Amino acid sequence: xxxxxxxxxxxxxxxxxxxxxxxxxxxxxxxxxxxxxxxxxxxxxxxxxxxxxxxxxxxxxxxxxxxxxxxxxxxxxxxxxxxxxxxxxxxxxxxxxxxxxxxxxxxxxxxxxxxxxxxxxxxxxxxxxxxxxxxxxxxxxxxxxxxxxxxxxxxxxxxxxxxxxxxxxxxxxxxxxxxxxxxxxxxxxxxxxxxxxxxxxxxxxxxxxxxxxxxxxxxxxxxxxxxxxxxxxxxxxxxxxxxxxxxxxxxxxxxxxxxxxxxxxxxxxxxxxxxxxxxxxxxxxxxxxxxxxxxxxxxxxxxxxxxxxxxxxxxxxxxxxxxxxxxxxxxxxxxxxxxxxxxxxxxxxxxxxxxxxxxxxxxxxxxxxxxxxxxxxxxxxxxxxxxxxxxxxxxxxxxxxxxxxxxxxxxxxxxxxxxxxxxxxxxxxxxxxxxxxxxxxxxxxxxxxxxxxx
Numbered sequence: 001x002x003x004x005x006x007x008x009x010x011x012x013x014x015x016x017x018x019x020x021x022x023x024x025x026x027x028x029x030x031x032x033x034x035x036x037x038x039x040x041x042x043x044x045x046x047x048x049x050x051x052x053x054x055x056x057x058x059x060x061x062x063x064x065x066x067x068x069x070x071x072x073x074x075x076x077x078x079x080x081x082x083x084x085x086x087x088x089x090x091x092x093x094x095x096x097x098x099x100x101x102x103x104x105x106x107x108x109x110x111x112x113x114x115x116x117x118x119x120x121x122x123x124x125x126x127x128x129x130x131x132x133x134x135x136x137x138x139x140x141x142x143x144x145x146x147x148x149x150x151x152x153x154x155x156x157x158x159x160x161x162x163x164x165x166x167x168x169x170x171x172x173x174x175x176x177x178x179x180x181x182x183x184x185x186x187x188x189x190x191x192x193x194x195x196x197x198x199x200x201x202x203x204x205x206x207x208x209x210x211x212x213x214x215x216x217x218x219x220x221x222x223x224x225x226x227x228x229x230x231x232x233x234x235x236x237x238x239x240x241x242x243x244x245x246x247x248x249x250x251x252x253x254x255x256x257x258x259x260x261x262x263x264x265x266x267x268x269x270x271x272x273x274x275x276x277x278x279x280x281x282x283x284x285x286x287x288x289x290x291x292x293x294x295x296x297x298x299x300x301x302x303x304x305x306x307x308x309x310x311x312x313x314x315x316x317x318x319x320x321x322x323x324x325x326x327x328x329x330x331x332x333x334x335x336x337x338x339x340x341x342x343x344x345x346x347x348x349x350x351x352x353x354x355x356x357x358x359x360x361x362x363x364x365x366x367x368x369x370x371x372x373x374x375x376x377x378x379x380x381x382x383x384x385x386x387x388x389x390x391x392x393x394x395x396x397x398x399x400x401x402x403x404x405x406x407x408x409x410x411x412x413x414x415x416x417x418x419x420x421x422x423x424x425x426x427x428x429x430x431x432x433x434x435x436x437x438x439x440x441x442x443x444x445x446x447x448x449x450x451x452x453x454x
Contacts, residue, residue: 001301004287005280005310008318011354020269022234022325023307023375037221039195046201053192058134060164062187067203069174069185077174080333085172090364093144093179100149101365103385105156107393116400121393124154127205128389129197129229130182131169131212131222132310134163134189141363142174145370145384146212147180153389159207160183161197166213189214191221206448210386213371215265232388233381236374237267241328241348242357243319243341244283248334249355254286256332256358260301262296269307269328274320280310320344327378330359347379403429 006013027241041049051062079087091253109119130146143160150158160177162170164187166438177185186204190198194214210222213231222231242253258268274280287304290296313319316335323331327347335341338353345351350362350373363370373381398406407430414422 001291001304003284003304003308003310005284005312006310006314008037008322010398013309013311017322017326020271020307024215024269028216031216031220032224034453035191035217035224037225038217039199039221040193040304040424042192042195042201045197045372046196047203050188050192050196050201050203053190054164054188057190058163059166062164064125064203067186067188069177069187072414073169074174074178074182074185077169077171078178081171081175086175089144089172089176089179095365095367096144096148096369097152100152100369100386103284103387105387105390109395112402113426114405115399116406117395117399119268119395121395122390123393124156124387125150125208125391126155127157127159127207127412128155128209128211129161129207129213130161131189131193131197131210131218132160132162133212133218134165135169138165138170138173140170140172141370142212143162143176143182144180147182149369149384150211150389151181153386156391157184157207159184159186159197159204160254161186161188161193163187163310165192184199185319187285192216194218194221198229211371211388216361218390232374232384233373233377234373235371236271237265239329240271240332241269241323241326242272242332242334243316243323243329244272244276244279244332244334245272245316245336246279247281247336248274248283250279250286250289251357252358253283253332253334254290256360257283257287257304257308258290258294258300259301259358259360260330262294263303264296264299266299266302266306268303270304271308271326271328273317273322274310275313275315276310280312280443284310295414316341317344318399323348327373327376329372329374329378330360332357347376347384349373349378349381365426398429400432403432406432 001346002179006016047067054060082294105122107120107122109117111117128150134141137202147158158181160182164174179226194210195211196204198376206230209230213235219234223234238257240258242256244253261268261270270285291300294300324346331345331348332352333341334355341401342351350368352362353357362368369384371384407426411423416440
């Protein structure tokens, strides 16, 4: 099949764009109902529910003893995978860790002009859960991208869940878990795994946060347990948008569109925006040629029929305006001097500059995270990073000078909102700070205590 070619501003393109933007939401009533029942079942029956649901959905029979992957099994997997596979995983792990160390936030404290000490204490979460998909294949890269930022952040306990395969252990996934420093690994996936991470079972203790991609049921479960545990983001099907001029390589662009469309859900989005009608035609032809020998051609064709197009725009400025409206997960800039155009990007999960930088480089080895906002969420969301595993606590310490300077205004603001109790709590300190005696406690020590905080 040859991808469609559209011209911007035409009714056909506007209809296509509306369908792309509609991916930001949809009818999930049926999914939500099913997931709600699964969560309730896991909360009620714990491990027994996990085992039964795994048999139902993954066709793998587990026992309480085999629910957890042992440390010995993970360590053994490193020596059982090919040496080249191990070296590739270790190189990726090094690069991911190096990048994410640069995303760390630090605690700070300072004294303002009123004499008040203010700051923020940044600490890692204690226990987090990472979800690694199963489905069509093994995804060791997802293990690294989710676990390593947590390890860099200093998380004490990293708990991994991933659906088992009826074809046997995914050794690369086990090895990646060991390389990334996962502490606990359970052979369970789907909405029931998310419920177990949030609420706990006999075998799995609850976590503070759940991260990682997954299908619609996994994402619905993450949304439903939010508040019991934190989550990273709602991750949807993969997306790529390429902006190219007339000097780009059509075969390279075709390969990049195919790369993000081959994940298999059929809902992936792959689009080219170019002011060159000739380039759009040549890329469409290159896609058609490449699909003839591609192992997953059917999956790619399904995605391109639904959410794939070559779009001819008036100029590059229009291309960037459309890209910001769409907010793609991956944005490739295959144009002259791509860095010049970077300030035009306002909404993208990751930007890939120049023809030598395809999205797959970021998917595996570049270093930045491949867990990116999808479905237009790049308008407000960010890639997964070490900062996602940190929590922040505000620090406030007043002095007598600060109370004298700011206390009356605090009381005034409290009364503006109708909170007399707030105002009086402040005025007790105001009196002590001003030496009027109004703030003395029954034992007469309030002023002395404030003096010590100078």
